[in-house]
Amino acid sequence: MAIKLIGYSLSPSTLRVIATLNILGVEFDPAPPASFADIKSPEYLAEKNPFGKIPVLIDDGFTIYESRPIARYIVSKYQGKYNKNILIPDDIQKAAIVDQYISAETCYFNPPLASVIYEENFKKHNEGSGPDAEMIKSQLEKAAKVLDVYEKILEGKEFLTGSDITLADVFHYPTVAFVAHGHKDLWENRPNVKRWINNIFKNEGVKKTSEDHPAPAPKNE
Template identity: 50%
Template sequence: MAIKVIGFAASTCAQVVLMTLNELGVLYEFEEIAYEDIKKPEYLAKHPFGQVPVLIDDDFQLFESRPMSIYLAKKYQGTKTSTILYPTDDLRKAALVDQFISIEYSNYDVAIKKIAVEEIYTKFNGKTPVQENIIAGREALSKVLDVYEKLLEGKDYLAGDFSLADIFHIPYTYIFYQRNHRDLWDDPKRPNVARWWKNLSGRESWKKILHKYEGKFL
């Protein structure tokens, strides 16, 4: 049975999992679910919070995109491609990847979602975005990117080699880079951040998602 991912093409979390699978060279089925169906009992049996995505691998089910991606990397990396997204033979390298996964979740994602709440979710709910909140989000993200500039010194990727830690940054960054916020990543004062984003956005695994689903993006 092929791996199945259930979700929305517009979901940044689903995109993370699909990109992970693309990097690993693993075949999968992507089943798009209607928004109104995620609160129905049959879907809640798969994801009790009624969110996306859900991963089905034979008789195993998993929700939450970060654990899903870690599971996929540990199980399939090196079997279809030479890409290693989560080191399993070097404790220190694995710890560095974990460190940057945690930083993405606790700092980068928190900051960028301040913008997302206003520019995506507030509009989606038919309300007017609060410009002051967008400015505050930009300021928060700018401070995070100042730290990233130092963390990326002498490196192409956060943990040295390309890893899941990098993948987890891509979908939301792409959305706001394409909007009116690319100056945050292209700031001349942050050449390391600019180089890092150029490397990430140029990955073939990401381009496959853009080619197939970009018209459905947020």
């Protein structure tokens, strides 16, 4: 039975899963909800995701939500099955370092930039009011401090854990794709971060995902 991915390709969290599927060569059926109201319906909350969010993956009767655990599940089940790409190495310590950087992405990198993306791309649609410039400014300042740490971590490296792309690098891609529209200055003067971002986008699976589903420019201003 084909894997079903409930989500919109305009959603950064959905793109995180699509990139993982593409890199590992896993075929799937995209299943966008009929509307945003759909993901708040009693059926969706009961059967798919009680938090009323996308993405949700359904694989052979198994249902899972939250993009990062979905991607980890895809790696555990399908890595090595359709191609030779490796996103989490077998070595226990190497895998732990991938998890360390996944946690850095989840806890430090993503939150300020996800707030900027929400303000600029989704707030007007969801709340009717435009972006809050003060909020964007303070979140960009927070992100800049996080990127100062990334600049040091990435010194002399192609990717976060060294010379090979891992799931940790891939998880950063959708956020970068969205903020690239107005905030490339975040990495223009951080050469290690800039090189790393370019390397991520050179990966065939990430390239395919970003070409098939380009992150839209904000329409809210």
